[in-house]
Amino acid sequence: MYAPAVSEDKITDRPFYRSKGFELLVLIVVGVLVAAGVRTYLLQTFYIPSGSMENTLLLNDKVLVNKVLYRFREPHRGEVVVFQPPVAWGAGPAEQEYIKRIIGVGGDHVVCCDTQKRLTVNGQALDEDYLYPGDAPSDDTFDVTVPAGRLFVMGDHRSDSADSRAHLDSDLGTVPVDRVAGRAFAIYWPVSRWTSLSVPKTFEAVPAPAG
Template identity: 50%
Template sequence: MDTEAQPTERDPSSGTEDGSRSARVSEDPGPRSSWRRTAFVGGACVVFLLLLSHFVLQPFLIPSGSMEPTLQVGDRILVNKLAYRFGDEPRRGDAVVFDGTGSFVRERPQGDPVTGFLRDGAAALGLAEPDETDFVKRVIGVGGDRVVCCDKDGRLTVNGVPVQERYVMLGDEPSSVPFDIVVPPDRLWVMGDHRSQSSDSRDHLGSPGGGMVPVDRVVGRADWIAWPFGRWSGVAGSGAFDAVPAPPGGGHGTGAHG
């Protein structure tokens, strides 16, 4: 008796080629699954960027020329939000971004929360202008400092020491408005580099807070220009305040961030 398995005629409907095709079809995720994966990856990237901008490094779009020549209209700067998180505080010469609510602008009623959320998200990614309450200026005086403008030679002085402000826009005076102020503790006196085009602490002397910015309203330090690529560079501090002594009652910020 022949016990060897006899070859049988292959069923065309179950051949190797069709089986392979079936396997391939079953492995194909299809357009819907691919779209979901792409959406998930895109959403994860957006969440990561939002968390990064909220806690570490936030881009800001410069909407005006008040900080020229240091920062120009259309520049996108990267603001280091960790600069003052671990005990350090803003120093004279730092370019800082701060929330001017209560010092430069009045409190305003809340608008549409959905629109506000979308706008804040776009601003956090550097895709829209910052909120109208956000400003970028240079720190000129810290708590306890006496800031005066101008001396007999037309220079701004801090704690009696004249400051050579080489970052100021060429042709601008240190200030066309005279002032003599003492900065309260935990406050900052800030000014733009383009003095003739900047609305800063000088313009709010008569407002609540006297134009002084609370330290806890500082968002971070402007450390880099990220866009346009041709202007990619760090935002340097200033050695203009190196010779300025500590304020009479003590305080911080005796040097400038380099």
Template identity: 50%
Template structure:
């Protein structure tokens, strides 16, 4: 009878260790949890929100919200506005950002009463790079703030940690992220 108790205890310990190991592997290679430290993505993401990021999502696309190793080397979260080959310009006569000549309707995610950009720019995104901007443009130190640096504000696709898929905290604001429709019109 004593042998049976020892076997059950060992089995429990082995299962516990395996569970922790699997959780650590998932965290390292599949899904990550990230904390939002600033107001640069408001109202989509508020300070202290937490999101799950899919690390296996593949190449980022226009409209995705991504976590990446930022301009200062820290994990940063922004929205993909342009991908390799895109010509991103601010602004047209109606003060909208255009991508490849198509105006971007950003009202579904841009911070209320904010504007697409206080800075004018006209960039062509190099292959393998991204043009990233926060949703609260007047409070976001994004690609526009780094245009004078050696990388000209672009971030390499290889710097992307993953794509944000869901806001899970706070529970009252839980949300699955989808691409805004306006990006579907850009070719």
């Protein structure tokens, strides 16, 4: 005897939000929004091409980037941003945009490291629980005062990130704010990793720069 046909969703008894149909719907909705011009003015989708932000962002995750936020305010410490690297960073045509976390903004004094091997910003130590497991805050030492209008950025996977530390000989490794495309605020793909990219609480304790 032949068993009656049963749909794949029936067999696996998966909830709708995890079904292939729902995943396809998400892709269609995002695609329509982008095609309608939202990408040009409000949002940009960006896929993660490397492991430099693990485990906050995994290889091939897709994120949504707010492109208008920084027209109304300056970037904040702890935010994850997409930017075009300075020319001095030597990025090739296949690497037009980077994604990193802001550690210091204009006027901030960023130092590695204190006696407990933590980064400090304006004298306040950062407890970086978002770092890749086993990574130190930095294997390189530095003492940088971030110039006005620029950002000091680092990847969360410090041992696999070519960030501000790798370019200290050029403008102290900092990135001009006007090269920032926007703030990455959410992972939207895969669906199983849907989450917002909030600012870690440790940055709340950082005081304003002296002077």
